[in-house]
Amino acid sequence: MSRKLFAGMLTGLLVTGFALLGGGTASAHSAVISSSPEQGAQIDTSPARVSVTFNEELQTAYPSMTVTDKDGYLWSKGDPKVEGATISIEVGELGAAGDYKIAFRVTSADGHPVSGTRTFTLTKAGTGTPGPKADTSAKSGSGGDDGGVPLWVFIVGAVVLFGGGLAFALLGGRGKQKK
Numbered sequence: 001m002s003r004k005l006f007a008g009m010l011t012g013l014l015v016t017g018f019a020l021l022g023g024g025t026a027s028a029h030s031a032v033i034s035s036s037p038e039q040g041a042q043i044d045t046s047p048a049r050v051s052v053t054f055n056e057e058l059q060t061a062y063p064s065m066t067v068t069d070k071d072g073y074l075w076s077k078g079d080p081k082v083e084g085a086t087i088s089i090e091v092g093e094l095g096a097a098g099d100y101k102i103a104f105r106v107t108s109a110d111g112h113p114v115s116g117t118r119t120f121t122l123t124k125a126g127t128g129t130p131g132p133k134a135d136t137s138a139k140s141g142s143g144g145d146d147g148g149v150p151l152w153v154f155i156v157g158a159v160v161l162f163g164g165g166l167a168f169a170l171l172g173g174r175g176k177q178k179k
Contacts, residue, residue, distance in 0.1 A: 004170050011166060030054040030085075030108035037120040046126045050076070050102050051088035052118060058082050059107040064115075065089040066103050066134050073130035075100065082106065093128030097121075103134075 035052045037043050050067055065080035065087055080089045087106050094100065100122060105115035 029110060029112050030056050030058060030106065030114050032116060032118075035102065035118045037118075039118045039120075041120045042123050043120060044122075044124050046094040046122065046128065047091055049088045049090050051086050052102065052104050053086045054106070054108075054114075055085070056109045057085050058087060059109065059111065061107050062105075062113075063087050063107070064103075064105040067091050068101050068103070068134045069095065069130065070099050072133050074132055074134045075128065075130055077131075080104075094122050094126040095128045095130055097123055097125045 031054060033053055033055050036050060037047060050065075052065075060082045063080045063082050065076065066074060067076040067089065068074055075091055075094055077090045077092050080087050087104055098121065100120055102118040102120070103115075104117070105113055108114050
């Protein structure tokens with residue numbers, strides 16, 4: 001019996017080791033390669049649209065993009081548009097000279113959300129009027145964490161279930177044999 005227990009424990013440890021070490025690294029998510037206006041750019045006139053371009057095509061599901069001023073007022077108009085590897089949104093005439101922030105959230109080709117911000121500075125005041133304050137909790141793009149459960153939790157769960165099943169198969173279901 002101790003031989004079966006040892007074999008079961010050794011198998012469980014090997015499976016755990018291979019699951020943790022042999023899993024490899026996850027493929028990278030989409031990454032920003034450019035924007036218009038460029039990150040940190042100083043521009044004289046308002047752009048008609050702002051855009052962010054990634055290193056791979058994006059999914060068209062659930063894009064979010066806003067342009068806000070330093071006070072959080074919305075300057076973007078309408079819904080964002082995803083075309084291939086680029087997300088863009090109409091801006092129109094901006095207002096006061098100063099810093100503006102482009103916040104985005106897109107779905108990468110592998111299905112994971114990617115969010116972030118880009119900034120630019122308007123050097124000459126425009127004549128535009130801002131919209132309402134932006135909903136910063138939903139559209140700020142303040143990080144890349146989607147709040148989902150990490151992959152390692154599923155791996156550990158699978159290993160525990162497999163080990164439990166293996167132990168039951170090797171040891172369980174057999175009562176002590178009566179002589």
